[in-house]
Amino acid sequence: MNTLDIVIRLVYLAAATCFVLGLHLMNSPVTARRGNILSAAGMAAAVAATLVLLVDSGTVSGTGWIVLGSGAAIGTVAGWYFARTVAMTAMPQLVSLFNAVGGGAAALVAVHDFVRLTGAHAQVPTRIAVATVLDVIIGSITFSGSLIASGKLQGIVTSRPVVFPGARVVNAVLASVTIGGAAFVATGADSVVLLAVVAAAALASGVAIVMPIGGADMPVVISLLNAFTGTAVAMAGFVIGNTVLVIAGALVGASGGILTKLMADAMNRSVVNILMGGFGTGDSVSAVAGPGGQVRAVSADDAAIQLAYASKVVIVPGYGLAAAQAQHEVRELADLLEERGVEVTYAIHPVAGRMPGHMNVLLAEANVPYAQLKEMDEANQEFGRADVALVIGANDVINPAARRPGNPVSGMPILDVDHARSVIVIKRSMGHGYAGIDNELYTDPKTGMFFADARKGLAELAAAIKVLVGG
Amino acid sequence: MTDLTIFLLSLLVGFEVISKVPATLHTPLMSAANAIHGIVLVGAMFIAVTADNLLGYALAFVAAVFAAMNVVGGYVVTNRMLAMFRTRAKVGDRR
Numbered sequence: 001m002n003t004l005d006i007v008i009r010l011v012y013l014a015a016a017t018c019f020v021l022g023l024h025l026m027n028s029p030v031t032a033r034r035g036n037i038l039s040a041a042g043m044a045a046a047v048a049a050t051l052v053l054l055v056d057s058g059t060v061s062g063t064g065w066i067v068l069g070s071g072a073a074i075g076t077v078a079g080w081y082f083a084r085t086v087a088m089t090a091m092p093q094l095v096s097l098f099n100a101v102g103g104g105a106a107a108l109v110a111v112h113d114f115v116r117l118t119g120a121h122a123q124v125p126t127r128i129a130v131a132t133v134l135d136v137i138i139g140s141i142t143f144s145g146s147l148i149a150s151g152k153l154q155g156i157v158t159s160r161p162v163v164f165p166g167a168r169v170v171n172a173v174l175a176s177v178t179i180g181g182a183a184f185v186a187t188g189a190d191s192v193v194l195l196a197v198v199a200a201a202a203l204a205s206g207v208a209i210v211m212p213i214g215g216a217d218m219p220v221v222i223s224l225l226n227a228f229t230g231t232a233v234a235m236a237g238f239v240i241g242n243t244v245l246v247i248a249g250a251l252v253g254a255s256g257g258i259l260t261k262l263m264a265d266a267m268n269r270s271v272v273n274i275l276m277g278g279f280g281t282g283d284s285v286s287a288v289a290g291p292g293g294q295v296r297a298v299s300a301d302d303a304a305i306q307l308a309y310a311s312k313v314v315i316v317p318g319y320g321l322a323a324a325q326a327q328h329e330v331r332e333l334a335d336l337l338e339e340r341g342v343e344v345t346y347a348i349h350p351v352a353g354r355m356p357g358h359m360n361v362l363l364a365e366a367n368v369p370y371a372q373l374k375e376m377d378e379a380n381q382e383f384g385r386a387d388v389a390l391v392i393g394a395n396d397v398i399n400p401a402a403r404r405p406g407n408p409v410s411g412m413p414i415l416d417v418d419h420a421r422s423v424i425v426i427k428r429s430m431g432h433g434y435a436g437i438d439n440e441l442y443t444d445p446k447t448g449m450f451f452a453d454a455r456k457g458l459a460e461l462a463a464a465i466k467v468l469v470g471g
Numbered sequence: 472m473t474d475l476t477i478f479l480l481s482l483l484v485g486f487e488v489i490s491k492v493p494a495t496l497h498t499p500l501m502s503a504a505n506a507i508h509g510i511v512l513v514g515a516m517f518i519a520v521t522a523d524n525l526l527g528y529a530l531a532f533v534a535a536v537f538a539a540m541n542v543v544g545g546y547v548v549t550n551r552m553l554a555m556f557r558t559r560a561k562v563g564d565r566r
Binding site for chain 2 (some may be wrong): 016078095257350
């Protein structure tokens with residue numbers, strides 16, 4: 001090992017350290033940004049070191065440099081452009097898109113290595129062959145699966161679960177072709193054609209896995225596929241014998257795994273159930289009988305007066321707010337109330353919006369102070385002191401039925417909105433949430449339903465407060 | 472063997488580091504992790520070294536486009552999300 005090699009390895013080690021520390025700094029909103037910058041610095045160092053290594057080795061042909069340079073330039077511009085211009089509400093599908101291309105790149109690295117080795121008529125060592133097939137399978141599933149997930153959130157692909165007769169047979173065939181082909185390649189059948197068949201079957205599997213899953217489950221799926229990409233990248237590291245790829249890939253594999261579990265838990269779902277596509281399509285949901293009480297509809301004026309004369313209001317933003325992009329309207333309403341001396345806080349359910357933390361990002365975009373955002377446990381202590389809980393487009397995460405066994409939301413952690421003195425719900429209709437069951441909170445005598453789109457409803461409330469109480 | 476050891480230990484570090492992150496930061500965290508696996512760009516650079524025919528160059532090119540998009544887009548979008556976590560005092564005199 002010459003000096004340059006040692007230096008390069010030290011830089012890789014430093015980069016890996018930056019990744020770990022960067023993730024560690026994500027523990028707190030205060031240090032999170034620094035963490036990301038540290039991680040980016042590690043990345044830049046690793047790429048720069050690799051560049052130095054390539055230049056020094058002198059083995060890259062002129063064409064190789066042009067190919068690499070133009071490819072990297074195109075990818076950089078595209079990534080930069082998308083990242084700068086995407087709307088905050090479209091963030092999840094963009095992350096999924098970046099995840100897709102990452103998985104695709106990881107698979108291509110292994111494919112290239114395999115093509116080169118077999119082209120040179122060299123025997124591919126078993127450990128390399130095993131890593132190659134794993135990389136190609138995982139990377140391909142991630143690539144096609146993430147693209148479908150992204151398309152579902154963007155509305156390009158239908159967000160409804162797509163199930164067709166014979167799907168199980170098709171899946172079984174795809175799986176056996178993938179696994180069978182992989183077994184042949186791993187045990188020494190050095191055939192590029194066979195690897196291509198495996199890749200094609202894995203790509204089709206990715207589509208087949210994600211298509212039957214409904215749009216509301218996509219965050220969990222994206223998170224799972226993110227973990228997959230990490231693992232694929234680690235496998236690519238095994239193939240080309242590069243430690244920093246192994247470390248970074250494994251880190252992401254583990255983090256994505258944990259995150260997926262946390263998301264699924266917060267939605268009271270198991271990852272297996274989501275992948276089997278069993279929820280939201282079942283027939284057992286109608287078994288829950290609500291108390292069947294009267295729904296009390298309120299006007300904007302009534303609701304405005306109730307809010308304006310409260311001393312403490314807890315706002316519960318939900319999916320409806322995210323979908324209507326009403327984060328600015330809610331902040332304007334909150335500002336109006338605060339000017340009148342009303343204490344305003346936000347109760348954030350872990351899966352409010354489209355992903356854990358998504359709601360915080362949306363509200364932060366509208367300059368809602370971080371200190372006003374309360375996570376579930378903290379928020380639940382505040383409802384007892386609140387005069388009004390203002391629920392905006394949330395449903396399942398506030399359904400008191402979750403406290404009882406025997407229904408689809410049983411055991412799901414919820415916000416105790418019913419502990420507030422009164423409740424105002426802004427909602428477009430009495431439609432069901434994702435779990436497809438009635439919400440007894442809506443028929444509670446202390447609940448007023450204000451039927452409106454989140455954005456328009458909030459604007460009407462703010463206008464009514466200004467007119468009626470001269471905000 | 473060494474790589475396998477490193478792989479396993481890195482997995483454990485990943486579990487330990489991640490499990491402490493509060494739910495509020497999960498979306499930015501997913502995005503940050505997404506950016507980190509953009510390290511595959513280094514892999515794409517290495518395959519450009521050994522490419523010597525049309526297929527090889529094509530694979531290297533697509534891998535480079537994908538990986539660069541992953542890493543650059545990943546970090547930029549994460550930074551954009553995190554830039555929003557700030558206190559109102561820093562934002563200025565809004566109230």
